[in-house]
Amino acid sequence: MEEKRILPLKPFNSNCIKFILAFPDYYEYGLPNLAIQVLYRKLYKIRDVLPDRYYLYTDDSKEKDKILEYKIPLKEADIVGFSIPYEGVILNFIKILDICGIPYKASQRQENDPIIVCGGPVVNCNPLPIAPFGDIFILGEGEELIKDLVNLYKNHKKNGYFNKKNFLNCVSQLRGCYVPAVHGFHGYGLIKQTKPIDINQFPSHSIFISKNTIYGEETFSIELRRGCNQRCRFCYMGTRLRPARTLKESTFKDLVDIGLRYSRIIKLFYEGLDPEYVEQCLEYIRGKGGKVRIGSQRLDKLSERIIKIIGEAGQRKLTVAPETTERLRGVIGKQKIRNKDILKIVEISSNCGIPDFGLYFIIGLPFETIRDIDEIADFIMEVREKMNSLGNINGYLEIGLNMLYPKPWTPFQYACTILPNEAEGRLQYLISKLSKGGYKVVVSTDVVDEKVERKKESVYKNLIKIETTIGTL
Template sequence: MIWRLKEKAKDILSNETGTIFKEASLRVALVYPNTYEIGTSNLGFQLIYRILNSITNISAERVYLPDSEDIKLYELGEDLFSLESQRQIGEFDVIAFSIPFEGDYINVLKILELSKIPFRSLDRGEDYPLVIAGGMATLLNPEPLAPFIDAFIIGEGEYITREVFEIVARREPKCKTLERLSEVQGVYIPSFFKPIYNQDGTFAGHLPSLRVQKRFVDDLHLHPAGSTILTKNTTFSDMYLIEVSRGCGGACRFCAEGFVYRYPRHRDKDSIIAEIKKAKEMGRRVGLISPMLLDHPDLKEIIAEAKKEGIQASLSSLRADALDEDMLETIRMSGQKTLTIAPEAGSDFLRRSVNKHFTNEDITRSAELSYKFGITNLKLYFMVGLPGETDEDVKAIGELGKAIRGVFPRGKVTIGVNPLVPKPWTPFQWAPFPKLKDVERKYQIIKDEVKGASGIKLSLSSPRLFYIQALLSRGSRRVSRFLELALEEKGSYTKALRKWESNPDFYTYRERRADETFPWDFIDHGISKRFLRKEYDKSFEGRKTPECVVPICKLCGVC
């Protein structure tokens, strides 16, 4: 069986451009806990792959979760291996997980299982690789994974990665390595700290107390911005991705990225154009990635340069209030035919409550202009379960969809809806996750409203999967047992919830007290918790908070 898996790996490699083959004294298995197609589409994962391999004494090889067909072969007894050299994972010195989404937590355990490596760090002696983790999900709240990880990297990886692996390369006993790592800013060693709880089950703190200050990169333009590996076998096919900016000043109250990556930073025009020229050498399209793309001061010049180079540029999700005729002409120049807008709410008041201050009129006008400028597919994203939401607000989602269809008469209008997951480090971290029955009822309101409207496609996300995401997002270290049970039940969260001794609703449906201590409070993002609470209270009044403007704004505590 192993020969079949290795032949498949070699076939995957044969379709790649930019693969790094390297032998060095310190071997790192860089793991994305999902399939190859998804993981190779992740620009952050690719950038860490490049950074690690730029260090002389490190060779980093990629590992992905096998697809459903291959996983059956591994479960017959074969050890999971890396892509580049097909080396077994247990033979590496370090296993480094890059984890952007909480839904992939169970895959972290599955990959350890397939590698025949004990889940819990306390069960792994000197003969096992050091297990490190980082990424967006653990930047918010690493506690549900804490028993399984030796060291978490909290923050942006450009500098801290080198510092961490300089220590690991000394090859000292694991306990000594962890002691040294604990002295590095941005490293969290969970085995050094014991969580304590109040009698009602709420989190009380860690013993000893701790504070981990995240690592932050000021000078983005000094670091790689574009894809390392290109292949047709990914979500974005052979598109060359470029990170244009990091962070967002929009201050949307539900958005973790807008808070933990503060303050917002743009890469300079010259470094982005240099990446576009690299893409041209490879004969590829480019995807410009940023949560605040239209805020980049040189975006029009960047797109014009791409057109001059004969490169088609695709733009990520755009703000409705920033779409004018000049910008749409720029988008038309890029050749893009699909536009993504995230109104989040159907009514103006509820949109103000999340601190988005464009109106239904603005959105409809943007849709009409988009149609005139050649856009043929319009994607709109909404949430239900926002604090203070009424049925009229939910109905307004369908009404807005129909109004947009009225000014966008041909092509496709897709309305995507999911329940709000209140994330750590956002003003909504105190809010409850909406009840599943209530989400289903609200979905039905939207269905009824658009029933019979031609040209509108509804895409309604599974409330149950978002319930699990809410549990994993805001859970304490006690949630780790639920993950183990889910793996025992072959990925069935439903069966795991039945066997778990804790009440999951305690983590999901419960509105947090204003003075409650959270499991993630030990991370120092520079943001004042008092500021976040004020933002939560303001949401019920639909009150505006200005956008984050560097260095003028001093509201949140970061600057």
């Protein structure tokens, strides 16, 4: 796998603690995950620790139980840390344990089996559904905690002897660590999450760069802001990942300068930032000779200037998140977003040379009816027709469509989740309506396509591409 590395590979030493960071999906989706890269950087700096990564392999791979760089079996690791960013990869997490020969239930693992540590947004919201499968669950941000965890492991594995029970008892005393074997599986009481870190002290950015990812080009990513202050009622970020923190201008510029040594493409991740500040950041990248990329945008934080800059830099797609119908946006806390404003963004985007447009929707929200599914379909067709009227018939309209997973600590935490067969029914109804409208509909269970470099001429014109995990559960 061709990669550019900011940190050179450590020489292999079997006496070092082998701490492997695992992402429960394929390399092309997992490499861009900044959580893995940030924690790798932290582990790399700790003496006597040998970090490596693991990504899900295809079923026919001969190395599907091996870690990425040192090619030893994952089950020979001392500690395996899984990042679980969204519910759709939970089954992959268990699958990895199984295919690598690690008993997937913690109660079945022996002293010589790896310690399984789980973190990420899903865990921080609610670790209980997967509590039987992990030894330690990190509640909150792990940049500072990971060193304490390693030091405890060192202290408990002196002279080749290791007592797992004693180790887990000590870990349970660390702030932010839920240990099912100690705390139990029900009513474990108050476990405080880790203290929010200073992201200027621990900035999140790429240390591995490859074109063999969903981006399709070598991309250096920077987390410009962590957290969000918008508090949408279904979202974890504005309620649990607080406070929202933004990089200082000096820190941001230093990271851009580092990134440009390895890649001309700089991608920024942020939520809810004022467009004036974003414009300044994009202009700095452009002034340094870089090409900018941005992810999904909140409509009320998107300016024409931002769209123009990314269009001139060659970004292929702009994505916004209407989430649902205008009626239900009042329920979820996005009542300021109007369909007419989205159509205006479609026009600006096409006029700025961005061929593709993306929309994110959630189905299964409280108070949703078949009328809302009809209105979602009608609006998708309206956007498609807007693109066509602007001469952009070859551009893709990509629809990210998934069901609501109610998050603890949010106003929707007690909302009912619709059953998979019901979600499948609503999806098929939507597809049927789009098809009857005369549109070519392609459905993929892949993640939303982020590749920039592809032929602008599609085999399909007037295309609506639906990206969904519905039907895979």
